[in-house]
Amino acid sequence: MQFSSRRKKFTTNSQTELYSHPLLFYVQPPLENISLMEFETFAVERLKLLKTIENLGVSYVKLSDQYIKKLEAESKALNFLYRAEADDRKPQSGPTEQEKRRKDHISHFILRLAYCQTEDLRRWFIQQEVDLFRYRFNDLYPKQKLEFLHRNNLQYDTISVEEKKALHDKLVNSSYAVSGITVEDQDFYKVPFQDALDLVRLRKVYLKAGYVYIPHQEIVTIVLNDFRTRLSKALALTARSLPAVHSDERLQPLLNHLSHAYVGQDYSIQKNVGKISLEQIDSLSGKSFPLCMRQVHQSLRENHHLRHGGRMQYGLFLKGIGLSLEQALQFWRSEFIKGKVDADKFDKAYAYSVRHMFGKEGKRTDYTPYSCMKVILSNAPSQGDHHGCPFRHSDPELLKQKLQVYKVSPSGIIQILELVKGMHYQLACQKYFELTHNVEEASFSLNHPNQYFIESQKVLGGGRDIKRETDAPQKPQENSTKAPSAAPEAAANTQDVAEMTEELDSFFQDA
Amino acid sequence: MPASDYDSACLPDILPLYYRRLFPFSQYYRWLNYGGVQKNYFQNREFSFTLKDDIYVRYQSFTTQNELEKEMQKMNPYKIDIGAIYSHRPNQHNTVKSGTFQALEKELVFDIDMTDYDDVRSCCSAAEICPKCWTLMTIAIRVLDRALRDDFGFQHLLWVYSGRRGVHCWVCDEAARKLSVAARSAVAEYLSLVKGGDETMKKVVLSDPIHPFIRESLVVVERYFPLYALQDQDILGRKESVDKVLALTPEDVRKQLQQDFQNEKKPENRWNLLKDQAKRKQGTSKKGQHFEKEIMLQYCYPRLDVNVSKGVNHLLKSPFSVHPKTGRISVPIDLKELETFDPFAVPTISMICEELDRPRTVEEEEKSEEINDKENEKDAAESRKIRDYKRTSLAKYVKCFDQFLDVMARSWKGELLKKSDLQKDF
Numbered sequence: 034m035q036f037s038s039r040r041k042k043f044t045t046n047s048q049t050e051l052y053s054h055p056l057l058f059y060v061q062p063p064l065e066n067i068s069l070m071e072f073e074t075f076a077v078e079r080l081k082l083l084k085t086i087e088n089l090g091v092s093y094v095k096l097s098d099q100y101i102k103k104l105e106a107e108s109k110a111l112n113f114l115y116r117a118e119a120d121d122r123k124p125q126s127g128p129t130e131q132e133k134r135r136k137d138h139i140s141h142f143i144l145r146l147a148y149c150q151t152e153d154l155r156r157w158f159i160q161q162e163v164d165l166f167r168y169r170f171n172d173l174y175p176k177q178k179l180e181f182l183h184r185n186n187l188q189y190d191t192i193s194v195e196e197k198k199a200l201h202d203k204l205v206n207s208s209y210a211v212s213g214i215t216v217e218d219q220d221f222y223k224v225p226f227q228d229a230l231d232l233v234r235l236r237k238v239y240l241k242a243g244y245v246y247i248p249h250q251e252i253v254t255i256v257l258n259d260f261r262t263r264l265s266k267a268l269a270l271t272a273r274s275l276p277a278v279h280s281d282e283r284l285q286p287l288l289n290h291l292s293h294a295y296v297g298q299d300y301s302i303q304k305n306v307g308k309i310s311l312e313q314i315d316s317l318s319g320k321s322f323p324l325c326m327r328q329v330h331q332s333l334r335e336n337h338h339l340r341h342g343g344r345m346q347y348g349l350f351l352k353g354i355g356l357s358l359e360q361a362l363q364f365w366r367s368e369f370i371k372g373k374v375d376a377d378k379f380d381k382a383y384a385y386s387v388r389h390m391f392g393k394e395g396k397r398t399d400y401t402p403y404s405c406m407k408v409i410l411s412n413a414p415s416q417g418d419h420h421g422c423p424f425r426h427s428d429p430e431l432l433k434q435k436l437q438v439y440k441v442s443p444s445g446i447i448q449i450l451e452l453v454k455g456m457h458y459q460l461a462c463q464k465y466f467e468l469t470h471n472v473e474e475a476s477f478s479l480n481h482p483n484q485y486f487i488e489s490q491k492v493l494g495g496g497r498d499i500k501r502e503t504d505a506p507q508k509p510q511e512n513s514t515k516a517p518s519a520a521p522e523a524a525a526n527t528q529d530v531a532e533m534t535e536e537l538d539s540f541f542q543d544a
Numbered sequence: 545m546p547a548s549d550y551d552s553a554c555l556p557d558i559l560p561l562y563y564r565r566l567f568p569f570s571q572y573y574r575w576l577n578y579g580g581v582q583k584n585y586f587q588n589r590e591f592s593f594t595l596k597d598d599i600y601v602r603y604q605s606f607t608t609q610n611e612l613e614k615e616m617q618k619m620n621p622y623k624i625d626i627g628a629i630y631s632h633r634p635n636q637h638n639t640v641k642s643g644t645f646q647a648l649e650k651e652l653v654f655d656i657d658m659t660d661y662d663d664v665r666s667c668c669s670a671a672e673i674c675p676k677c678w679t680l681m682t683i684a685i686r687v688l689d690r691a692l693r694d695d696f697g698f699q700h701l702l703w704v705y706s707g708r709r710g711v712h713c714w715v716c717d718e719a720a721r722k723l724s725v726a727a728r729s730a731v732a733e734y735l736s737l738v739k740g741g742d743e744t745m746k747k748v749v750l751s752d753p754i755h756p757f758i759r760e761s762l763v764v765v766e767r768y769f770p771l772y773a774l775q776d777q778d779i780l781g782r783k784e785s786v787d788k789v790l791a792l793t794p795e796d797v798r799k800q801l802q803q804d805f806q807n808e809k810k811p812e813n814r815w816n817l818l819k820d821q822a823k824r825k826q827g828t829s830k831k832g833q834h835f836e837k838e839i840m841l842q843y844c845y846p847r848l849d850v851n852v853s854k855g856v857n858h859l860l861k862s863p864f865s866v867h868p869k870t871g872r873i874s875v876p877i878d879l880k881e882l883e884t885f886d887p888f889a890v891p892t893i894s895m896i897c898e899e900l901d902r903p904r905t906v907e908e909e910e911k912s913e914e915i916n917d918k919e920n921e922k923d924a925a926e927s928r929k930i931r932d933y934k935r936t937s938l939a940k941y942v943k944c945f946d947q948f949l950d951v952m953a954r955s956w957k958g959e960l961l962k963k964s965d966l967q968k969d970f
Binding site: 235240243244381426428 | 659697729731741752754
């Protein structure tokens, strides 16, 4: 991609060909000139779209009616929505279909530059792009889906009619979506299981001798897998070319800011270290811990032990609220000793793991406390575990009992259980916060256990000792103060960047 | 678990003997070298050793079988773990530019641990096992072996007794070794039916349609259920167990059965009553109608730790490693004799070292003279070692390992031929 401050050129022929299908696998990068203005606008708008996708994905089941409706609205607002049929003949205000598809193409590649740098960024970017792709592919007509497959070389073998007959019952029983009629009418593809991991993982497909048997209508999962793999490889490649991109000083500030914007607060930087004493933990657990941490703390006190998953979730949370390494060691040691672990064994086995959490062993990564998303989606508890998100992982009956013990009002419990039924786990926890702190409405949108703790401390009328961490990153100010040292031509642009980035910050603060 | 005459304090004395005269190095190397099909496969493999006083060393690697032998005989590890094949020699990982030292391949592994069943076994808990609950491992092996072969198409599976309270499975097919993290986790999830921690009562929930995999697994479970659950574990005998079982049934069924059980005390009959209720539910309702299957699965279906299977770089206890607490050798399990496998009959290191000291029988003497006449000096030392393990209870397990390797070796031959063919084209 070449950058200049000239206005965009539009080469018609190859572009019309490229954008004749609404959906892209993003294989070929854009090969045109683009203004810095467009560069910035496109990137920021796509980022807003991806952020919306992330939020919707937590609150609603993906591809449910509400999810689709809200995503459609947002796509439209950001000029990303395109109709599956490119009907440019109708007079329209605003950008044409072609222009929207072009924006989609270019903005994707720009964000690759910003999000290829670390494992976490890549993972986040890939997840949102896959979700976006899933939504769009789902929106295509069957004919367009076929066309897409052929354009992108996904040729898998179909099985013969005889084989279909022989496997009839097994195929029907493998998936809710496959009926006897499906088996008769549709082609079934034999695909190596490595290419259909999502279907295998959820056991939604018939698997025999390493091959899954997929009706044509289900091919989307394969496509998604393919998309994910390609994007992952592409990002790794992009990362290697990054130094060249970063040497362009017009781009570096924006790309940096884009990649920091998604994270928001991750509570990895320890403030208030040592402001909490170990004696306070029991009472704090009742007053200011979210239910997940309260539960795991209680089980630690009762059993004098926690398994690995629980130690990670709770240990990192404690780090986030301000426990120092020495305090953490003392805390875990004194508790484990009361159980079956003697001091010696603790020092040999468990102390290492605590120090590891604080970045003092092994790779020396300073691990960040788990966000709600992480607690809910990964690290599921199994037999003998007490961690996880109670709203997600506990039986509703047991959850109800627990809330009763913690003196939540019966009407409050009903509200919480309703939210749980609708899979709105974070909203349920927020409701728990509201009920236990006696506030009408929480002033924040809950996405992190440490956030819960800080907000709780604020409400309980402290906030003096545990200072509120400022949300707005310092970056925009830094950028504009750096401006005088850059070339005069760049100065005007950095001011644009500063404005844009301020707008970006305020968007994410509201989220 | 009383292991005859084994005391962990004796390890420093008998480990050297084990590594010098009994550990099957040539079979071990034959395995991990995988026929030499891929370059540096053995050299780039990570081993980790736990030495005396709990000293743990990672990133060990060796260039030849001989080097492996010498190092192990020098260090006398209490425990040996096998890790992944890396991009570079693990013992040189510090010299590699950061970020480029990566785990590339490893066998797909599964670890079934008896403690994960504590909520459904009444005979033992934690590290204890007994013949009554060992059946759970038999069931696990049958279910998973079938699924890995029939559903996933894997062929080279090595099942190993962990030495104390569980079993491991090493899937050694080339396709398995090349699986990504995502693929391993997908396989493990496909095989998982029992979900939930202490806070979850009902850990298995089935809905229509019942996937062929679940049906096949139920066929296996149903074979063992009457003897294992109804008889040995007596889940429908004592009141607390009965209550736990009934808690897994729908409320209306529970009330009915509680009544019926007043008059029926025999567990087999109680189970039949429960099955009748299930049949009735299946005819009428759309939800909660598979509870009898769910109960069988919750009590018997294999519980695996997904985290063990997920990671390409995960370290797992090596076959033929000694278990420091019990002294038992981690031996391969012969599936043809699975029903009669007895973990308490697995040889301990003390046992086989003692067997070495037994005076040779007349037959053994004659045989050894015969062979001595035929060989030259170099081979003599090697064969003496081979003859050594053959004199002990370890022999049959090494034989089992050999058979496993023979089958796999046929696939290596095919690969090597393919490769040399390709080269000829140039």
